[in-house]
Amino acid sequence: xxxxxxxxxxxxxxxxxxxxxxxxxxxxxxxxxxxxxxxxxxxxxxxxxxxxxxxxxxxxxxxxxxxxxxxxxxxxxxxxxxxxxxxxxxxxxxxxxxxxxxxxxxxxxxxxxxxxxxxxxxxxxxxxxxxxxxxxxxxxxxxxxxxxxxxxxxxxxxxxxxxxxxxxxxxxxxxxxxxxxxxxxxxxxxxxxxxxxxxxxxxxxxxxxxxxxxxxxxxxxxxxxxxxxxxxxxxxxxxxxxxxxx
Numbered sequence: 001x002x003x004x005x006x007x008x009x010x011x012x013x014x015x016x017x018x019x020x021x022x023x024x025x026x027x028x029x030x031x032x033x034x035x036x037x038x039x040x041x042x043x044x045x046x047x048x049x050x051x052x053x054x055x056x057x058x059x060x061x062x063x064x065x066x067x068x069x070x071x072x073x074x075x076x077x078x079x080x081x082x083x084x085x086x087x088x089x090x091x092x093x094x095x096x097x098x099x100x101x102x103x104x105x106x107x108x109x110x111x112x113x114x115x116x117x118x119x120x121x122x123x124x125x126x127x128x129x130x131x132x133x134x135x136x137x138x139x140x141x142x143x144x145x146x147x148x149x150x151x152x153x154x155x156x157x158x159x160x161x162x163x164x165x166x167x168x169x170x171x172x173x174x175x176x177x178x179x180x181x182x183x184x185x186x187x188x189x190x191x192x193x194x195x196x197x198x199x200x201x202x203x204x205x206x207x208x209x210x211x212x213x214x215x216x217x218x219x220x221x222x223x224x225x226x227x228x229x230x231x232x233x234x235x236x237x238x239x240x241x242x243x244x245x246x
Contacts, residue, residue, distance in 0.1 A: 001155070001158060001222060001225050001226060001229065003155050003157060003158075003229060005233055006157065006194070006229050006232045006233050006236065009232075009233060009236035009237060009240065010193055010194055010236060012236075012240060013195075013236055013239060013240055013243075014193065016240070016243055017243075019243070027239070027242060028084075029057070031196065031198070032056070032077055032080050032081070033049070033052055033053045033056055033057065033077075034049065034198055035076075035080065035186075035196065035198050036052055036056065036073055036076040036077050036080070037049045037052040037053075037073075037201070038198055038199065038200050038201045039076060039178070039179050039182050039183075039199070040052075040069075040072050040073060040076055040179065041201035042178060042199070042201055042204050042207070043072075043178050043179060045069050045072050045073070046065060046066070046069055047062065047065060047069050047070075047073060051065065052073050055070055055073050055074065056073060056074070056077050067108075068108055071107055071108035072105075072108065072179075074107065075104050075105050075106065075107035075108065076104075076105060076179055076183075078104045078107070079101050079104035079105045079179075079180075079183055080183065080186075082100065082101065082104055083101065083183055083186065083187045083190075084190075086187065087187065087190050087191055090191075093144065093147070093184065093187065093188060094144070095137075095140060095141070095144070097184075097187070098140070098172075098180065098184065099114040099115075100114065101180050101183050101184065101187075102114050102173055102176055102180045105176045105179045105180050105183070106173070106175060106176040109175065112173065112174050112175065113176075115173070116133065116136045116137065116172050116173065117133055117136070117171075117172065117173055117174040118133050118174075119133065119174070120132055120133065121171060121174070123171065126211065126212075126215065127212060127215045127216050128169050128211070128215035130169060130170060130171035131170060136170060136172045139170050140167075140170060140172060143163065143166050143167065143170065146166075147159060147162075147163045150162060150163070156188070156189075156192040156194075157189075157194075157225060157228055157229055157232065158221065158225045160185055160188045160189060160228065161221045161224040161225040161228055162221045162224075162225075163184075163185075163188070164181050164182075164184070164185050164224065165210070165211060165214040165215075165221055165224055167181045167184065168181050168211065169211075169214075169215065182199060185197070185228070189228075189232065194232055194236070195232065195235040195236055195239055196235070197228055197231035197232050197235055198231060198235065199227070199231065203227070206223075206227060207224075207227065209223060210223040210224035210227060211224075
């Protein structure tokens, strides 16, 4: 996998003048709305991009749309902003961080937020069955240790891709695993000096195929690595262009 362009764009971004607080907030808020819409839509949320923006930016309630969908948008936004707080504190990725992010993502479910599932689950159409509940904590502990080693030995985007695939395979929570996993992906990208990426709803089939590749006979994380790299290049290029106009 070639990371040359992504790395070059990252260095180009670093060389530009820093944004002031207002400029940074504007670009961040725009991304959070788009990312919240796409990540929630992948999981079946019915809000449109415009409706998501109205809820998050103006606090408007969308008639005839479920309260759950509103709370998912607000929870994802809050989790994203909390993630930036963790980045500013240089927090390492730990079990505590994962549970805190999930608690915000699942703000509409007080009983299950930040709590590992207590029942076996299956993923419809998937070639992989998540582990029994008693295996969740030890498998996550192993994954975090493996990830630390992967970051030392491989390109960070490749390590993040494999972490995401394995995290979703463990499926630690009863709900909110996909949204939490994609927030963790962005948490790690930002800490590595990259921009957060947007796995778009329109690309959900390609995204799902990455799991089939990893948990199927190929057992390869390369499709997801390529997807994340492409999204990263797109975000960096767009961000650099926007900065030129500010």
